[in-house]
Amino acid sequence: MTDLTPAQQLVARSNRLGADPKNTNYAGGNTSAKGTETDPVTGQPVELLWVKGSGGDLGTLTEKGLAVLRLDRMRALVDVYPGLDREDEMVAAFDYCLHGKGGAAPSIDTAMHGLVDAPHVDHLHPDSGIAIATAADGPSLTQQAFGDKVVWVPWRRPGFQLGLDIAEIKEKNPQAIGCILGGHGITAWGDTSEEAEANSLWIIDTAAAYIAEHSKAEPFGPALEGYGALAADERRAKAAALAGTIRGIASADRPMVGHFTDADVVLDFLASAEHPRLAALGTSCPDHFLRTKVKPLVLDLPSDASVEDAKARLKELHTAYREDYQGYYDRNATPDSPAIRGADPLIVLVPGVGMFSFGKDKQTARVAGEFYVNAINVMRGAEGLSTYAPIDESEKFRIEYWALEEAKLQRMPKPKPLASRIALITGAAGGIGKATAKKLAAEGACVVIADLNLEKAQAAAAEIGGADVALGVAADVSDEVAVQAALDEAVLAFGGVDLVVNNAGLSLSKSLLDTTGEDFDLQHRVMAKGSFLVSKAAARVMIDQEMGGDIIYISSKNSVFAGPNNIAYSATKANQAHQVRLLAAELGAHGIKVNGVNPDGVVQGSGIFASGWGANRAAVYGVEEKDLGKFYAQRTILKKEVLPEHIANAVYVLCGPDMTHTTGLHVPVDAGVAAAFLR
Numbered sequence: 029m030t031d032l033t034p035a036q037q038l039v040a041r042s043n044r045l046g047a048d049p050k051n052t053n054y055a056g057g058n059t060s061a062k063g064t065e066t067d068p069v070t071g072q073p074v075e076l077l078w079v080k081g082s083g084g085d086l087g088t089l090t091e092k093g094l095a096v097l098r099l100d101r102m103r104a105l106v107d108v109y110p111g112l113d114r115e116d117e118m119v120a121a122f123d124y125c126l127h128g129k130g131g132a133a134p135s136i137d138t139a140m141h142g143l144v145d146a147p148h149v150d151h152l153h154p155d156s157g158i159a160i161a162t163a164a165d166g167p168s169l170t171q172q173a174f175g176d177k178v179v180w181v182p183w184r185r186p187g188f189q190l191g192l193d194i195a196e197i198k199e200k201n202p203q204a205i206g207c208i209l210g211g212h213g214i215t216a217w218g219d220t221s222e223e224a225e226a227n228s229l230w231i232i233d234t235a236a237a238y239i240a241e242h243s244k245a246e247p248f249g250p251a252l253e254g255y256g257a258l259a260a261d262e263r264r265a266k267a268a269a270l271a272g273t274i275r276g277i278a279s280a281d282r283p284m285v286g287h288f289t290d291a292d293v294v295l296d297f298l299a300s301a302e303h304p305r306l307a308a309l310g311t312s313c314p315d316h317f318l319r320t321k322v323k324p325l326v327l328d329l330p331s332d333a334s335v336e337d338a339k340a341r342l343k344e345l346h347t348a349y350r351e352d353y354q355g356y357y358d359r360n361a362t363p364d365s366p367a368i369r370g371a372d373p374l375i376v377l378v379p380g381v382g383m384f385s386f387g388k389d390k391q392t393a394r395v396a397g398e399f400y401v402n403a404i405n406v407m408r409g410a411e412g413l414s415t416y417a418p419i420d421e422s423e424k425f426r427i428e429y430w431a432l433e434e435a436k437l438q439r440m441p442k443p444k445p446l447a448s449r450i451a452l453i454t455g456a457a458g459g460i461g462k463a464t465a466k467k468l469a470a471e472g473a474c475v476v477i478a479d480l481n482l483e484k485a486q487a488a489a490a491e492i493g494g495a496d497v498a499l500g501v502a503a504d505v506s507d508e509v510a511v512q513a514a515l516d517e518a519v520l521a522f523g524g525v526d527l528v529v530n531n532a533g534l535s536l537s538k539s540l541l542d543t544t545g546e547d548f549d550l551q552h553r554v555m556a557k558g559s560f561l562v563s564k565a566a567a568r569v570m571i572d573q574e575m576g577g578d579i580i581y582i583s584s585k586n587s588v589f590a591g592p593n594n595i596a597y598s599a600t601k602a603n604q605a606h607q608v609r610l611l612a613a614e615l616g617a618h619g620i621k622v623n624g625v626n627p628d629g630v631v632q633g634s635g636i637f638a639s640g641w642g643a644n645r646a647a648v649y650g651v652e653e654k655d656l657g658k659f660y661a662q663r664t665i666l667k668k669e670v671l672p673e674h675i676a677n678a679v680y681v682l683c684g685p686d687m688t689h690t691t692g693l694h695v696p697v698d699a700g701v702a703a704a705f706l707r
């Protein structure tokens with residue numbers, strides 16, 4: 029251990045602590061080390077502070093994530109500290125303490141780490157510690173659980189003054205190894221990195237053991253009749269049926285991506301008598317408010333309430349939630365507060381079913397859900413020992429609408445054009461569909477790739493991104509049950525659906541006399557009926573969401589062009605093309621646009637061409653199969669070969685931010701074929 033630098037020891041310790049969710053919530057807490065290095069300017073020793081910078085998670089912290097400050101300058105800030113009402117100014121002053129390029133941006137908690145007189149300091153947000161920190165009699169519980177080894181620090185918003193408070197407590201209590209920060213978390217220290225880590229873990233584990241030993245049997249009260257968990261398949265079906273409405277509720281102000289969990293911890297909470305009271309009290313730890321809002325929206329109907337009743341009640345509760353949130357903002361905002369950031373809930377709890385959580389992207393939505401699970405654990409611990417007593421509403425507001433947090437939000441990069449939108453593309457394991465999924469994901473959408481073969485759909489999804497970006501599902505679009513199951517998977521993965529691309533297809537090239545009844549049916553089942561089924565299932569979700577949406581058909585030049593040996597394929601393409609116009613007329617009332625793309629001659633990457641159609645076409649035109657793309661190019665007005673990416677670009681334009689007033693259109697992407705001009 030000793031041959032590691034202080035920064036290396038700090039990173040290793042942070043990664044160990046951050047790897048176990050019992051120790052701290054996602055991206056919560058920060059750690060530091062102090063040590064001496066040679067100042068390259070003077071050649072003299074210089075005392076430095078390495079501290080986890082703003083943002084990022086302890087579990088994945090690297091040296092790049094550390095801010096490096098000169099300790100003498102950081103501590104000199106005490107002499108210019110203007111007092112509590114101007115403590116936020118000290119964050120900017122940290123920049124004048126940086127050593128060299130300084131590494132990551134110093135966080136608000138830098139003061140605590142620098143001012144506490146110990147070489148190694150950990151500040152963490154463990155559920156067990158926060159349970160004691162939010163118990164009504166937290167100070168006496170701290171005494172009982174830890175003796176004089178751990179000291180209670182009354183709630184104070186993170187900042188310079190909290191750093192001074194903790195430094196003083198450490199000085200006055202030389203026997204102490206750390207403290208419980210009221211309403212917030214824990215801080216521990218040590219002379220060595222190992223000692224700080226051991227002290228942190230001792231506080232966390234002692235708190236957990238104390239709760240286990242002293243908690244009342246039913247911290248959330250007795251079971252609430254009728255609110256128990258539904259069977260696993262029932263709750264997933266009900267969750268999928270409610271998802272569109274719930275996403276719409278979370279997205280009234282701005283579109284959100286969703287995450288769903290039916291974890292036992294959530295279902296147990298909702299099945300207990302005290303859950304309405306506790307949920308209304310809201311969360312406590314400072315990093316929760318931006319992620320989960322002050323409190324969740326809780327459906328107040330039993331588990332077996334019908335989907336229709338649940339939807340209607342959720343809408344009433346949404347109106348009430350918005351009024352309540354506006355009231356909270358109005359009661360607490362001062363003239364210099366940032367503008368209200370939207371009044372929709374980020375957490376929606378449905379008894380018997382589970383929890384929906386929301387964020388600007390999938391990762392943020394998932395972490396919001398994790399945070400609410402942390403909140404449930406905290407409430408269980410606090411109620412088990414005493415009464416859960418989170419910080420006051422006005423303090424919650426000061427955190428949620430803190431000028432420093434607002435500045436962080438303003439610094440975030442501009443979202444991509446399709447950010448927060450969820451796309452489902454059929455037949456997207458390869459060819460035009462995969463290129464489309466790639467393009468939509470590159471522009472910020474979450475994508476669901478539906479295709480016949482699960483492994484191939486998943487492989488295409490994995491090529492595009494991780495589970496927060498792309499999901500592969502198996503579905504035969506001609507099978508109504510399979511289509512509904514694919515839509516259900518999509519809405520449970522991302523909360524809903526906004527963009528649907530009817531791309532699945534196959535192609536038989538046969539003369540009228542050679543085309544069998546089954547050939548004809550197959551072409552129509554997959555393309556005409558398949559896209560009808562997908563549009564229907566998706567439109568149901570989109571209508572529930574009340575967020576508009578796009579349905580795009582990949583039809584074909586052949587939907588308007590008449591040539592030989594194409595009766596089944598071209599007829600079903602014409603059917604798809606007319607579905608575009610029919611649905612554009614019908615779904616416009618819901619803000620849903622329906623458009624089509626007419627490709628032609630996309631040979632490269634196309635499974636249709638690879639599986640016989642290409643050879644057949646090449647034979648019809650008397651060229652070699654490998655030259656078919658070039659042959660098609662020569663037939664076009666632009667003399668260009670059409671690639672899957674060109675179709676994908678057209679899909680993006682149709683559903684992107686610029687084509688907001690166009691529906692019922694077909695866009696030819698064929699490098700110019702006069703015989704297929706639309707008129």
Ligand SMILES: NC(=O)c1ccc[n+]([C@@H]2O[C@H](COP(=O)([O-])OP(=O)(O)OC[C@H]3O[C@@H](n4cnc5c(N)ncnc54)[C@H](O)[C@@H]3O)[C@@H](O)[C@H]2O)c1
Nearest residue numbers: 455459460480504505531532533584627629630634635636
């Ligand atoms: N390639 C072209 O030149 C061209 C021209 C005009 C129109 N199109 C249309 O573009 C779409 C995509 O074609 P491509 O060239 O990329 O072909 P492709 O064969 O590479 O892709 C079609 C995909 O659809 C899937 N699929 C087939 N039947 C399905 C079903 N029942 N359920 C779910 N998925 C199914 C296939 O597994 C395949 O992954 C098709 O609708 C096609 O008719 C293609």
Ligand SMILES: [Zn+2]
Nearest residue numbers: 057212213314
């Ligand atoms: Zn904290």
